[in-house]
Amino acid sequence: MKELEGRVALVTGAARGIGAGIAQRFAEAGARVAVLDLDAVSCADTVAAVEAAGAKALTLAVDVSDTSAVDGAVDEVVRQFGQLDIAVNNAGVTRDNLLFKMTEDDWDTVLRVHLKGAFNISKAAQRHMVAATYGRIVNLSSVSALGNRGQANYAAAKMGMQGFTRTLAIELGPFGITANAIAPGYIDTEMTRATAERMGVPLEERLESMAKTTPVRRIGYPSDIANAALFFASEASGFVTGQTIYVDGGRRL
Template sequence: MNQDQKRVAIVTGAARGIGAAVALRLAAEGHAVGVVDLTEADAAVTAAAITAAGGQALALGADVASEAEIVAAIGRVTDELGPPAILVNNAGFARDADIADMTNEEWDAVMGVCLNAAFYATRAVQPHMVAARWGRVVNVSSISALGTPGRVNYSAAKAGLIGFTKALAFELGEHGVTANVVAPGFVVSDMTAKTARLLGRDFGEHQEIAARSIPVGRVGYPEDIAHAVAYFTSEGAGFASGQVLYVAGGPRD
């Protein structure tokens, strides 16, 4: 990457898993990265890995469901690294329950982190992108957007991200800003490990079972998702906007 192509990126939920892989990949592309997670100490692990590899990173602690905290984190990135040109809204978590048993708190908590946070962060960074007439917003959804039993909150939030992204693509396209969705399938992560525990399965066995239903014959890894995000944030992806890319080892409707 040429020096004039280096940009500032922000990745939420970047302490581990998909978020960490995305942050590391964007740093490898030459971008300075604002690494955001719930605590600065957690974010610092990924930031340290970036700097150890010769990159530039800033660790930030923020509850992304809080508008005040995410706006403050973006302000620090702007002050210390420069105006953000790339935003990856990756933060998310699940609180599973059938709808009959799901509480308002479980609904609101998932909506706050998985959907509201993307709104707060995107609204805060878009003035910088519009002013520069260049920007990339990538929202990490899930195949759960197509519906998953026991996850009406998570499915609704991840489906909401898709509609949010398509509207952004219409609104911001004339300003040189693209917005796209990466929707992972089964990816080795803390979330899928938790599911295995709830089912009483060894995590290795859980992965083997999942792989049998995936056309490519294997489960996904955080780096698989990072590859897709890297494309959507690239200079060459300027004509791709409002798209949903299922990175799931096979086709999805």
């Protein structure tokens, strides 16, 4: 039997990158997957990958920082699929800058999407999970939670995700719900490639440099994060909650 056979998962920020990788891996493990992102059209490739894995997909366009929109989206997932067992809070943005250049909007946008988004999804999802006395919440943190130059907003948001995760574990554990976080290191995605472009560094040079500073001598890929997410979403992690696992090849920062 596949690890997530009969389960329904919701993944935010699933149009590309890590979110898309998680959605595909969950589908391969037997889950029906709700693919959430700002733009439904951008989710087409993820939906195709989910369906190619033999699973059903549902696409929903939603701003995770909009409470009423999130409530409606989660209710729609349950209406379409009959249940919600797994929620992955992956949606995120970057607005990098040194503190003295960082604007109030840079700060607010990053914390709103990461933290308020995770709050909104988790709060809406837990209503259904508590009723079912079963649930898995997986939050995406980052190695940047440990501090990273030019990312005061992102670091604060990602460390906040770890505290949020721990608190969810304490509050929701009695209802059969676990909450865990994954802190990725350098993962090859559109977002990290865009960072290299902003830095004015050739992409291949950037990838090679990051690989050399990682003990396992390679960069990470969305599939690396998806495998960790699958563990946290499965029955195998039933006695694991409130934890943050760093999936970074041993590098940290």
